[in-house]
Amino acid sequence: MTEIADIEKKDLLYKGKAKEMFTTNDPDIMWVHYMDQVTAFNGKKKVQMQGKGQTNCEISSLIFTDLAKHGIENHFIKQLDSNNQLVKRVKIIPLETVVRNFASGSFEKRYGVKHLMKFEKPVTEFFYKSDELDDPFINDFDAEALNIATEAQMQKIREIALKVNDRLKEIFNDMDVDLVDFKVEFGITNDGQLLLADEISPDSCRLVDRKTKKSLDKDVFRKGLGALVPVYKELLGRLEKVEDVK
Amino acid sequence: MTEIADIEKKDLLYKGKAKEMFTTNDPDIMWVHYMDQVTAFNGKKKVQMQGKGQTNCEISSLIFTDLAKHGIENHFIKQLDSNNQLVKRVKIIPLETVVRNFASGSFEKRYGVKHLMKFEKPVTEFFYKSDELDDPFINDFDAEALNIATEAQMQKIREIALKVNDRLKEIFNDMDVDLVDFKVEFGITNDGQLLLADEISPDSCRLVDRKTKKSLDKDVFRKGLGALVPVYKELLGRLEKVEDVK
Ligand SMILES: Nc1ncnc2c1ncn2[C@@H]1O[C@H](COP(=O)(O)OP(=O)(O)O)[C@@H](O)[C@H]1O
Ligand SMILES: Nc1ncnc2c1ncn2[C@@H]1O[C@H](COP(=O)(O)OP(=O)(O)O)[C@@H](O)[C@H]1O
Ligand SMILES: [Mg+2]
Ligand SMILES: [Mg+2]
Structure with missing residues (x-):
């Protein structure tokens, strides 16, 4: 190297x-x-x-x-x-792996459930990363049939994604923020290792301030709720104060 | 009884x-x-x-x-x-269980693949049976979170559905028909048994005549390809000739 x-x-x-x-x-x-x-x-x-x-x-x-x-x-x-x-x-596996702790976004819409309904345990979903197809929701069997990922890879991805969720919840807890959901991507290194990749940021997480109930993520932009960068800066400021992270 | x-x-x-x-x-x-x-x-x-x-x-x-x-x-x-x-x-479990041998219908549309692309092995999907929500595609984790079915039930349902697929393929093979896909429903009897229910018919299967490549199922109606009942009668006629079935 x-x-x-x-x-x-x-x-x-x-x-x-x-x-x-x-x-x-x-x-x-x-x-x-x-x-x-x-x-x-x-x-x-x-x-x-x-x-x-x-x-x-x-x-x-x-x-x-x-x-x-x-x-x-x-x-x-x-x-x-x-x-x-x-x-x-x-080499990115073209799956967006979503972990949800509360219902929001496409989940809420697809199943007509209450906004921010809390799940008893985190829910995982895959979306096929394809701009032309508009990132369709996909299940393991379809993804295998389309040679997008193997069953073993998807099991491993879910396992890691849930570990990420556990740690992220701890971090955001210290910031007085609820982690509603987030998206991660995985890939295979040149020597064959499955690895968490891409980014984890307010672009890829849904975060809600526990006191004000305001979004601290890209929903501010999606829903046109105001200036985005100050919100991201506020989040970064809180993150930098978390013992262990700073 | x-x-x-x-x-x-x-x-x-x-x-x-x-x-x-x-x-x-x-x-x-x-x-x-x-x-x-x-x-x-x-x-x-x-x-x-x-x-x-x-x-x-x-x-x-x-x-x-x-x-x-x-x-x-x-x-x-x-x-x-x-x-x-x-x-x-x-008591019907509100999941439509779909088994696919060839790409068609919503699969073809969702993933932009070739009509009747053959799968190496059968693919299973669940749809949440809800007229108001338009039967959305659902995965196991979502279905569990929404208390639609337990993980054990879904595993069992898939297992039975794949057995049904194996036998249906044998039957339709004898009728010179390709089984493209089908939908089944399951329920729980009063004494707690998980049981295959509802119907298996040209309303719930996609069937293609191997010689003429014509649909022998509800797609004739969906796509307005002609009179439906004669097609269903033709199918019934062939089914009645299958050794073992008649
Ligand atoms: N470690 C990595 N190696 C190669 N590609 C990566 C890695 N991490 C992320 N990527 C890919 O690089 C691109 C990052 O750019 P981004 O603007 O997020 O793209 P997109 O518009 O596709 O989401 C994505 O396609 C992502 O999958
Ligand atoms: N053995 C059964 N016991 C109770 N309900 C059943 C059984 N088999 C099928 N059903 C349900 O009965 C209804 C059958 O009517 P159908 O016209 O197919 O309804 P739908 O318009 O909901 O598809 C369906 O809701 C189906 O789930
Ligand atoms: Mg990206
Ligand atoms: Mg029906």
Whole structure:
């Protein structure tokens, strides 16, 4: 492995809705640039926002560092500066893994249940990551039939996702925030390891302030509830105060 | 248990889209009347059709009798006449269990795959039986969280549904017909047994003639491809010729 100090950014491999992924001079390492851009509804709503990339990059870096400390291996290597990270390169499994502690979003809509109904135990769902198909809800049997993932991978993914949920709930608890739900992505490293990847940030979590009941996540943007970056900064501020995380 | 000959039809308990369910003088037995009515798109398309109830009643009776002979217990007790059956009363678990051998219908649409793409092994899916919600696709974790079924019930249901698929494929094979997919329902008897229920008919199966590639099922109605009852009668005629079934 190349020394971290010697890593150089190479080609833009993929420009997504929130991040740019660059190759580096090490085939096992990717350079992630968090953009000052936020999108919703599969890219149909899109806005540039100064400071958004930075807060997400910092929040995601803090969380991935914490998860690793708590035994949950992940792709994060190092935060380089305000908007850039180095991560282990994976081949992403095109499944968005959702863990829900309270009903919200598509769950609430699909099943017509009460907003923020609390689940007795966390619920997991997979969505097939496909912009053209609008990320359809998928089950294990369909995903296997479509060669998206193996049954063993999906079992392992669920297991890790539930561990992430346990630790995230502890962190957000210390911030006086309810973790409603979140989305994670997994991939396979060049040497075949299944690894938690992508980001964990207010873009990919639903978070509700326990006192004010206000959203501290991308729902502020989805629902047009006000300026997003101050909310993300407030969240980052609280996160930095959590013993163990800071 | 009341002697079958002494069973009397009592109150209409439920009038569905294709059948009327009556109580009888035996609390463990229901009287099913197959109506001359066909619906599609969650009841939005609805037509009266003479002879339709009879063919479905006969097809379903033949298939349930055959399944029982092949070790798959089910609610069917007896066909009374052209349009009426006695069945064991169950409390229906509100899940439509779908088994797919080839891609069609909502699968094809949801994942954008080729019509009639063959699966390496059969795929199972659950839909939450709810007219108001339009029968949404559901996974095991959601169904458990919503108290629709337990994990053990869903495992058992899948197991039985796949056995049904194995036997149905044998039957339709002898009829020169491909079983594309089908839907079954399960319920719990008064003494707590999980039991295959409802109907198995061209209303609930997708069937394709191997020679002509024509649909021999409700898709004829869904897609407006011509008269439905003659197609169902053709299917019944072939079914009655299958050694073992007749
Ligand atoms: N460690 C990694 N290696 C390779 N690709 C990754 C890694 N982590 C995340 N990705 C992928 O990089 C892209 C990140 O950019 P993003 O803006 O989030 O894209 P998208 O619009 O597809 O969500 C996503 O497609 C994500 O799956
Ligand atoms: N053995 C049974 N005991 C009680 N209810 C049953 C049994 N078998 C099927 N049912 C239910 O009876 C109804 C049958 O009528 P149908 O016209 O198919 O209704 P639907 O429009 O709900 O599909 C369905 O709701 C089905 O779940
Ligand atoms: Mg993304
Ligand atoms: Mg029905």
